[in-house]
Amino acid sequence: MLKYAMIGGGPGAFVGAVHRNALALNGQAELVAGCFSRDLDKTRATGAELGLDEDRLYATPEELARLEGGDIDFAVVVTSNEAHYPNVKACLENNIHVMCDKPFTHTSAQAGELVRLARERDLLLGVTYTYAGYPMVRQMREMIARGDIGEIRFVNAEYPQGWLAELLEATGHVQAGWRADPARSGGTLSLGDVGSHIEYLVPHVTGLTLTRLAARLDSLVEGRTLDDNGVVLTEYDSGARGVYWYSQAATGTVNGLRLRVFGDKGGLEWFQEDQDHLRFMPLNEPPRILVRGPADLLPGAMPYSHTPAGHPEGWLMAFANIYRAFCDTLITGAVVDFPTGGDGLRGVRFIEACLESSRRDAAWVNMG
Numbered sequence: 001m002l003k004y005a006m007i008g009g010g011p012g013a014f015v016g017a018v019h020r021n022a023l024a025l026n027g028q029a030e031l032v033a034g035c036f037s038r039d040l041d042k043t044r045a046t047g048a049e050l051g052l053d054e055d056r057l058y059a060t061p062e063e064l065a066r067l068e069g070g071d072i073d074f075a076v077v078v079t080s081n082e083a084h085y086p087n088v089k090a091c092l093e094n095n096i097h098v099m100c101d102k103p104f105t106h107t108s109a110q111a112g113e114l115v116r117l118a119r120e121r122d123l124l125l126g127v128t129y130t131y132a133g134y135p136m137v138r139q140m141r142e143m144i145a146r147g148d149i150g151e152i153r154f155v156n157a158e159y160p161q162g163w164l165a166e167l168l169e170a171t172g173h174v175q176a177g178w179r180a181d182p183a184r185s186g187g188t189l190s191l192g193d194v195g196s197h198i199e200y201l202v203p204h205v206t207g208l209t210l211t212r213l214a215a216r217l218d219s220l221v222e223g224r225t226l227d228d229n230g231v232v233l234t235e236y237d238s239g240a241r242g243v244y245w246y247s248q249a250a251t252g253t254v255n256g257l258r259l260r261v262f263g264d265k266g267g268l269e270w271f272q273e274d275q276d277h278l279r280f281m282p283l284n285e286p287p288r289i290l291v292r293g294p295a296d297l298l299p300g301a302m303p304y305s306h307t308p309a310g311h312p313e314g315w316l317m318a319f320a321n322i323y324r325a326f327c328d329t330l331i332t333g334a335v336v337d338f339p340t341g342g343d344g345l346r347g348v349r350f351i352e353a354c355l356e357s358s359r360r361d362a363a364w365v366n367m368g
């Protein structure tokens with residue numbers, strides 16, 4: 001059993017408990033220490049709820065990293081974005097492997113520094129791009145890799161949410177508040193919050209490398225300064241093209257992440273809200289709905305599926321699959337596929353390129 005500490009995820013936090021539950025589902029790691037909040041009383045409240053020893057609850061992440069360095073196997077950083085960089089750095093400097101949530105850091109210089117630090121110290125550094133943990137996303141990746149849709153021509157990815165279709169940040173809503181504050185979110189609201197998932201998924205699933213983009217970011221809700229909606233035109237190394245649309249002001253939508261990839265022999269479509277199905281559209285044949293289960297899943301996707309077909313697994317299990325790969329790598333030393341700090345760095349570069357393009361009236365920006 002691995003031992004881990006958590007930074008962030010205190011009382012009322014959104015995603016910290018999801019990480020803890022996902023890790024518990026796998027049964028590979030036990031939470032032993034935490035700095036769940038900047039307020040020690042809140043950290044103590046969460047620690048007591050989770051049954052942790054009081055002497056392993058810390059006032060600051062730096063203290064946690066310094067005192068737990070030799071005793072834990074890894075740390076999970078699930079704070080608001082502005083605290084990712086200093087906290088991941090403190091952990092790495094104390095030789096602690098880290099899993100951090102997205103978007104990885106505010107700047108690519110920070111992300112590059114963390115990736116370098118992890119490499120120099122031979123530490124694992126992961127970023128929880130959760131949606132890569134879904135079995136049907138893995139299936140899509142496997143099918144594309146074996147040529148089921150041929151040469152990719154076009155990628156169409158969208159991620160609309162509607163929870164910020166009103167000026168929620170003006171009401172004292174905690175999660176909306178820091179996301180809409182450039183000093184805390186990192187200069188973008190929805191691009192970093194949901195657009196970052198698209199950025200990771202497309203190359204992960206298709207194998208394509210983004211070479212240049214043109215982006216237009218908008219604030220659709222009156223009174224908001226950061227982007228809550230954006231469109232990105234993309235070009236890839238193979239010559240394929242694409243378009244991404246992300247939004248948190250798409251009134252009435254819930255969590256509509258959708259990925260469509262079209263090749264010269266067929267197309268594939270996956271929708272997060274119908275996550276156990278994958279639509280396969282072979283050229284000149286009727287479309288088929290593939291179902292998560294032994295009849296349809298390829299061997300590379302099968303290990304991501306844990307419940308019988310027709311019994312939905314969901315988001316928690318997708319998180320758990322990311323953690324399983326991370327923990328398997330820690331336990332066995334063999335490199336298992338999970339989203340890394342390098343992927344996080346690429347994601348921050350994407351955000352910077354979109355911001356630059358949008359500032360220049362959607363001019364094309366090379367990815368370098």
Ligand SMILES: NC(=O)c1ccc[n+]([C@@H]2O[C@H](COP(=O)([O-])OP(=O)(O)OC[C@H]3O[C@@H](n4cnc5c(N)ncnc54)[C@H](O)[C@@H]3O)[C@@H](O)[C@H]2O)c1
Binds near residue numbers: 009101128
């Ligand atoms: N992978 C995903 O699908 C996914 C989903 C939701 C959120 N996220 C990411 O997770 C992170 C957290 O988001 P959230 O919605 O849970 O935020 P939140 O505001 O609900 O929770 C953040 C927690 O971090 C704590 N915190 C902040 N700074 C800290 C510090 N310096 N030391 C210790 N604790 C600190 C806060 O007290 C709070 O408990 C963000 O980076 C967000 O982008 C990822």
